[in-house]
Each structure stands twice: as C-alpha cells, then as structure tokens.
Amino acid sequence: WYAYFSPFVESDTVTYEEAVQADVLIQDDDGEPYLFTGATFQDTSMVDLTLEEGQAFVEERMVAALELGFDGWMADYAEWLPTDATLAGGDGLTLHNAYPMLWQSVNRNVMEGYDASFFVRSGWAGTAGMVPVVWAGDQRTSFDTDDGFPTILPLGLGLAASGVPIFAHDVAGYQSVGNEPSTQELWFRWAWLGAFSPVLRTHHGAFASENHQFDTNEETLDHWVNVATEHMRLFPYRYGLANRASEQGTPMLLPLAFVFDDADWDRMDVWMLGESLLVAPVLEEGSTARDVELPADVQWYDWFTLQPVQSGTFTAEVDEISVFAAAGTTVPTFDVIPDTLVSDAHEDLISWDDADGSRTLYLFGGGGTFTEADGTEYRSIGQATTDDVVTATLSSGCVSVGGVEVEVSGDVERTYTFIVVE
Numbered sequence: 001w002y003a004y005f006s007p008f009v010e011s012d013t014v015t016y017e018e019a020v021q022a023d024v025l026i027q028d029d030d031g032e033p034y035l036f037t038g039a040t041f042q043d044t045s046m047v048d049l050t051l052e053e054g055q056a057f058v059e060e061r062m063v064a065a066l067e068l069g070f071d072g073w074m075a076d077y078a079e080w081l082p083t084d085a086t087l088a089g090g091d092g093l094t095l096h097n098a099y100p101m102l103w104q105s106v107n108r109n110v111m112e113g114y115d116a117s118f119f120v121r122s123g124w125a126g127t128a129g130m131v132p133v134v135w136a137g138d139q140r141t142s143f144d145t146d147d148g149f150p151t152i153l154p155l156g157l158g159l160a161a162s163g164v165p166i167f168a169h170d171v172a173g174y175q176s177v178g179n180e181p182s183t184q185e186l187w188f189r190w191a192w193l194g195a196f197s198p199v200l201r202t203h204h205g206a207f208a209s210e211n212h213q214f215d216t217n218e219e220t221l222d223h224w225v226n227v228a229t230e231h232m233r234l235f236p237y238r239y240g241l242a243n244r245a246s247e248q249g250t251p252m253l254l255p256l257a258f259v260f261d262d263a264d265w266d267r268m269d270v271w272m273l274g275e276s277l278l279v280a281p282v283l284e285e286g287s288t289a290r291d292v293e294l295p296a297d298v299q300w301y302d303w304f305t306l307q308p309v310q311s312g313t314f315t316a317e318v319d320e321i322s323v324f325a326a327a328g329t330t331v332p333t334f335d336v337i338p339d340t341l342v343s344d345a346h347e348d349l350i351s352w353d354d355a356d357g358s359r360t361l362y363l364f365g366g367g368g369t370f371t372e373a374d375g376t377e378y379r380s381i382g383q384a385t386t387d388d389v390v391t392a393t394l395s396s397g398c399v400s401v402g403g404v405e406v407e408v409s410g411d412v413e414r415t416y417t418f419i420v421v422e
Contacts, residue, residue, distance in 0.1 A: 003065045003073040007058070007103055008080075011035060011043040015061075019047065024054040026085040026092070034085045039077065046081060049102035050089025055109075062110040072116040075131075078103035079122040097124045104130045119168060119199075128163035128249065133199055135167070138174035141182035141205055143285040148173065149190055150283040154268040156197070160253045165245035167253055168199035174206055181210040185318050188223055189282055192321035195231040196279040198238060198252040223319055229337055234273075236332040236359060236372055241274045243373035259326075260295035276329035276364070277303060280314070280322040289315045292322060299327035301364050306421050325421075327365025330378050335360045335417060358415040366404045366420060376410030384422040391417050 009016045009025065019025050025033040025045045038044025048054040065073065078100040085092035100122035107118045108130055119133035127134065136155045140148040156167045171190045172182035182205060191214075194200040205211040214224040241252040254272040256263035270280045270292065278300070280292045294300045294311045302309050303323035314322045325331065338355035345351035361367075366384030371377045385403030392399045395413040399406045402420025 001069065001071055003070040004076065005058075005062060005065075005073050005107075006039075006076040007046045007049065007078055007099075008038050009045045009047060010038060010040065011045065016045065019045070019057060022053060022057055024048055024051055024057045026082070026087055028085065031086075034082060036082055039080075046085075048087045048089075049099065049106060050087045050095065054088075055102075055106050058106050059110050062107070066110070066114050066116060070116070072111070072118045074135075075103065075107045075118045075120045077122065078120070100124050101126050101130065107131075123164070128165060133166045133168050134159055134164045135199075135201065136169040138206075139170065140179050141173035141176045141186065141211060142179040143186060143283070144179060147175075148179070149186060149193075152190075152193065153271055153281075153283075156253050157255045157268055157271055160251035160258075160271075161255055163249060163251065165249060165251045166198045166242060167251075168197060168201045169194070170201060170203035170205075172203075172205065172212060174203055176205060176207045176211065181205070181207050182212045184212050184216070184220060185285065187212040187214075187216075187220060188318045189321075191223065191227045193279065193281045195227045196234075196273050196277065196321070196323060198242065198273075200228065200231045226319075232337050233333045234331075235334060235341070237274065237276070237370070239373040240332070240371055244371070256295060260297060262297055263295050276325055276331050276370075278324040278326065280324070282316050282321070288317050289313055290322065292324070294324060295326075299365055300324045301327070301421055306362075306419075325362065325364045328368045329364050330367040330370040330380065331362045331364070332370060332372060332378065333360045333362065334358075335415070356412070356414070358417075360417045360419065361406070363402070363404065363406065363418060363420045366402065366422070367406065372410075374410065374412060376408065376412060376414075379407040379409070381405045381407065384420050386420070387422050388420045389417065391415065 009019050024047055026048050028034045033045045035043045035045055047058055081092050081096050081099040083093040083096055087095055101124050117132045119135050120131050121137045136152055142148040152169045159167050171194045172187040202214055215221050244250050245252055256267045257265045259272050259275050270278055272278055282290050291313050300309050303325050316322050334355050335358040336355045339349040341352045343352050367380035369379045382404040388402030390401040393415045396409050399418055401418040406418055
C-alpha cells in the first residue's frame, strides 16, 4: 500500500506552519519563505534539503507513514526548485540539478531497515544508483507523439542508456488536459507494454471518472487478467534481471544497440527486456499490425507461439502485442502463477511458496546462460537438434533435452519443465 510525498509545502496547510516554525523552507531575497505557484496552483514553497534540519523535517513525516504500515510511496517532483531561491547550501540556480539527488537521498535513508520502496520522476547524475525505480511521469492519455503512448519507448530507452536500471510508466497515461481521456484501445495497448516492462503500474489518471480503467467493463477486466498473468509469469526472468541491475548496474531494459552489433543506435520503436525478449508494441491508434525489423545476426522466435520468425509485418489485434525471443537465450518462468509474491499469504491465495517450487524454462535455439535472483544458474552446452520437452526435479545437475545439456546450479530444489525451441 503506497503513499505519496513531494518536497512541496503548500501555504494553507499545517505542514507549512510547522515548516515556518522550524525554519526549514527555501527563502526569497528578503529571507522570507519563497512562495511560487505550485503543481496544484496554490502558493507553495519547498523544504531546504541542504539543511540537516530540513532533511530531518521530511524524514520525520516519512517515518510516520512507514510506521502506519505503508510499503513506500511515489517520491514525486524535486525538479521545480526555483532558480532564484536561496538555500542554506547555495542559490537555486547552482543547486537546481542537485536538488533531486538530495530529495532521493532522504527517501533512501528513510527506507533503511524497512521492507519498503519508492519511485521518482526526477533525477541527475547519480540517480541511477540511488533510487529503486524511475517512472516516466505524467504522459498524455492518448496516442499523441509529443507526450502520449509512443513516447514511453524513447523515455525508457533514454533512461536505460543513462544507466537507470529499473523503469516504470502509467498504463494509459495520466494527463487529459489538451486531449481526450483514455480509451479502451489505448488501455489495451499500453497495458501489454506494461506487462513486458520491469514494473507494471496502473493509474486512474487526472480525470479518473472519464478515463478507461482496468474494471470499466468485463472485456477490459479479462484483458487485465491476461496482462497481469503474463507479467507475473515472467517474474523469475524479471527478478533475475533486477538482481543483476542491483549488483552490476545493467538496466533491465536495453536499447537494441546495447545487445546487437548491427542495430541502429537511434531505434526507438522497440526495446529489449534483458537480452532475450524484443518487445514491439503497436504505437499508432487504429492500427492492428506493424513492421518489425529484427536484428539479422540471430534467429528469432515468436514469444507466444514459439515459432521461428523473420523481419516483416506482424499482425497484432488490439488485445495483442508482438514479442520475440532471441536464439541462444534462456527465459525462466513460473509454472504456477501466484496471486501474490509474499510468503505468508491468505490460505485461499497462491503465494510465493506455492509458485517457487516449479519453473518452465524456455531454451531458444538451445538456450544460453541465465542466473535467477536466488543464484540458481542455467547454462546450455551443445547445439539444439530438435524441439523437445523434458521434466525433471533437481536443485543442481544436468538434463539432456533437444540435443543440449542443461546445467542447473542452485540450492533450491524445483520441478523444471525444459522446453527446447530449435
């Protein structure tokens, strides 16, 4: 259950009175609290985070939220520091780009010792190693190319190229000023992209009663079940990528050119989820197909049908997305789809404990090497000769399937279904 924090302090609140009393707000030239028109069009100031007292002021309120039982929050904004404000540590212009880092540092320090997390919209040099998740901000609830659905890919790829390891975005966008509220078509398209993102996040949007929602009708609810199920099915793969991001800094999303030598650096119409899955959403309203140019130096397979494919035009109805798997890669998935990833869940729910005991392992072109978050490593040796399926229960050992030897090295005994796609 998530809360919301920003460094804004609106002038008509008790918090503002407390901040003035504590003398922890940014100041104007006269030494008074600096006020500007904030995000809610109210007179607003910001906490001076160059002051230890300012940091303590914020931390006290964040700790209170954690003690209430919140699991974290959106740590919003921080990019609005007025350039002509005065802070204890310097002027607003000098500190403008550093302020998001101060904000994120406070959030991170508060989380120490708690099973909680936060995500941000702002950043600067160092953010990549400071925050758990960066999300794309408040996109239009539209297919517009200026700040709508199509901009999610360049935003995610740009952040990845900047070293940000974990990226999220609001399914169907947020902002409906200057464009219509979200439609079912937009929601369906965007939700599928969310399924093949590090984090799948819904949002009611700025005009909740007018926007299309996950439960607007039965068709959308069914679509949401499919999307959420696929996202959860991929958790062992995504969690392995997240663990690598934590240990090595490698982003979970990757531009094509990070993976394939023959790919153009300016490709922004697809992204790689790890080195295995190429995700190619339909980005134009009304379209039910799209052209996809696949890197030529590797064999590709349709993720959903497991059939070999080549570059070309791919049909994708409104409730579909095109995803391709690269030969020479291994993708572990849940065999049993959990309702929740906590261990001590309600008895009527399928929990982490229920799901973690089995895996379906897809070995494209015979497979490659992949390491899960718990350290279990999969390594394929040899050349695939045929499609094949073998089931075995082990924690460590070798399994012959489809002409390859699959080495499993780990401490957790699981029942594996090995699927070689030749």
